[in-house]
Amino acid sequence: MNRPRIVIIGAGFAGFHAARRLHRLARARADVIIVNTTDYFLYVPLLPEVATGILEPRRVTVSIADTLPGVQLVLGEVDGLDLDSRRVRYADPTGARGELGYDRLIIAAGSVNKLLPIPGVAEHAHGFRGIPEAVFLRDHLTQQLELADATDDQDERDALCTFVVVGAGYTGTEVAAHGVLYTELLRKRHPRLRDQHLRWMLLDIADRVLPELDERLSRTADKVLRDRGVEVRMGLSVEEATEAGVRLTDHTNVPTRSLIWCVGVRPDPVVEALGLKTEKGRLVVDEYLRVPGRPEVFACGDAAAVPDLTRPGEITPMTAQHAERQGRRAASNVAASFGTGELKPYVHKDLGFVVDLGGTQAAADPLHIPLAGLPAKVVTRGYHLLSMPGNRLRTATDWLFDAVLRRQTTQLNVIPAADVPLETSNPEQVRKHTKS
Missing domain, CATH: 3.50.50.100 (FAD/NAD(P)-binding domain)
Structure with a gap:
């Protein structure tokens, strides 16, 4: 029998930690695939020290292959999602196009620079x-x-x-x-x-x-x-x-x-292009990080408008601290959807x-x-x-x-x-x- 396939878009704080937990929970029961433009997780908080010569660039990059053995890395930039047929479309670094099918999808595409309409x-x-x-x-x-x-x-x-x-x-x-x-x-x-x-x-x-x-x-x-x-x-x-x-x-x-x-930053444009409900440009999800009407699709990190259960009516801020923990919770809830563990809401207080x-x-x-x-x-x-x-x-x-x-x-x-x-x-x- 074919094993279930879990595809994770992005290897930032949310995507990387989702893959890390899924690798432990799924083991040989499912295939976990990360689609990312680089072969590393970037520890963004230390970039200012790279920019001023304190740290060498590789110090803030963590190899996906070395730290997530058993997780398949697909190098590419996602530029299309067909949620009805459960397909992810991407372009690899050479420009060649590819597609991946999935049983579960975690959207952790992160964010890009926020531009304001200022001349020049x-x-x-x-x-x-x-x-x-x-x-x-x-x-x-x-x-x-x-x-x-x-x-x-x-x-x-x-x-x-x-x-x-x-x-x-x-x-x-x-x-x-x-x-x-x-x-x-x-x-x-x-x-x-x-x-x-x-x-x-x-x-x-x-x-x-x-x-x-x-x-x-x-x-x-x-x-x-x-x-x-x-x-x-x-x-x-x-x-x-x-x-x-x-x-x-x-x-x-x-x-x-x-x-x-x-x-500042704004969610990756792939989120907006889905045509699903968004809040402040982020994909609306429930407290379990599921996309409404799409139980097989989860979203976390900067791409998702996650309800902040500690502050009713608000969504969690776009911080690495939340993204990391949301990635782990999304992974656990994906595993729960296959019968491993229990579905739980995302609750976190800043420490x-x-x-x-x-x-x-x-x-x-x-x-x-x-x-x-x-x-x-x-x-x-x-x-x-x-x-x-x-x-x-x-x-x-x-x-x-x-x-x-x-x-x-x-x-x-x-x-x-x-x-x-x-x-x-x-x-x-x-x-x-x-x-x-």
């Missing part, structure tokens, strides 16, 4: 979602200081040494906090830039940094950024971007060659958050106890090591080397700017290949 942003800004963007940013920051060192035009030098980060959530705050330390390190290695001012700006339309967190953590992060010279400008954003710089919503012009877009601010600084509230400075840093790095499904020793070793050795700052020039556009998905292209 798509052309001149760069996002921060994966390894290519992190490696590009590291090279870009290095290059800007090297170009500034080479010019005698003070206006051009000022523009090259100005960095604008839009979005003061987790990603933007950490990028600005790590970035200002990295460029200061670079400046010290260029004697001609000894008296050059390095200008970092962090913008957000919110009224405070890290608006989704407790105000005490927000104040900690804000103070660290301002003490390092970052211009924290709340209630402000970009009105237009050009090759020469940006115009802010207060009509101020800022000459810059560096616009880093960390405004706290950690924000790495570079150097010896961090903000954390483990078990909702607010911490700052070195104690928060210890908690933050300990949390990341425990959360990573691999590469823990290598990551810890890189941290040790960074503490005692001179950081390497050479450009690799392996990621051209054209290869990391801000817009990473084309909803119209997906819609053409999808039917509900």
Whole structure:
């Protein structure tokens, strides 16, 4: 008899942990297949350390083949779902097309950059979602200081040494906090830039940094950024971007060659193209992570609008903490649908958050106890090591080397700017290949 086939779309926090649990629960009773564009799980929270030379890129990637033996990996980008015939359509890295049938489907497609209708942003800004963007940013920051060192035009030098980060959530705050330390390190290695001012700006339309967190953590992060010279400008954003710089919503012009877009994310367009009910762009599911009317289809992570049973009437936020736990619950409920275990709702209370601010600084509230400075840093790095499904020793070793050795700052020039556009998905292209 043919064994049941469980297909998981995506290997982010939700998809990877769903596959990991299903591999344990299903064992030889079902085939588990992951469709993903890369052969690794990416530990996104440490990307700012890749972008500033603390960690090597492979440290934040965990091989699917090594950690999920027995789970089949299909390299490809899903661009079509036929829910009636239970087929998943995808294109592999060579452009060849393929299809997979399934008995159960877990949609954990994740998210892509959120674009706003602001002139010039798509052309001149760069996002921060994966390894290519992190490696590009590291090279870009290095290059800007090297170009500034080479010019005698003070206006051009000022523009090259100005960095604008839009979005003061987790990603933007950490990028600005790590970035200002990295460029200061670079400046010290260029004697001609000894008296050059390095200008970092962090913008957000919110009224405070890290608006989704407790105000005490927000104040900690804000103070660290301002003490390092970052211009924290709340209630402000970009009105237009050009090759020469940006115009802010207060009509101020800022000459810059560096616009880093960390405004937020939106669900993968494959979700919207299904034609099913969505909430805030996320696929509506019940408390068991099932898609209404499609008992064989589950969704979790950023792709799903999961009811938050601890806050009736609301949905869970798009965080790695929720995605990981939802992936595990979706896997257990898929197994329960085959008679292994019991169907249970997703219930989770946040145990706290950690924000790495570079150097010896961090903000954390483990078990909702607010911490700052070195104690928060210890908690933050300990949390990341425990959360990573691999590469823990290598990551810890890189941290040790960074503490005692001179950081390497050479450009690799392996990621051209054209290869990391801000817009990473084309909803119209997906819609053409999808039917509900």
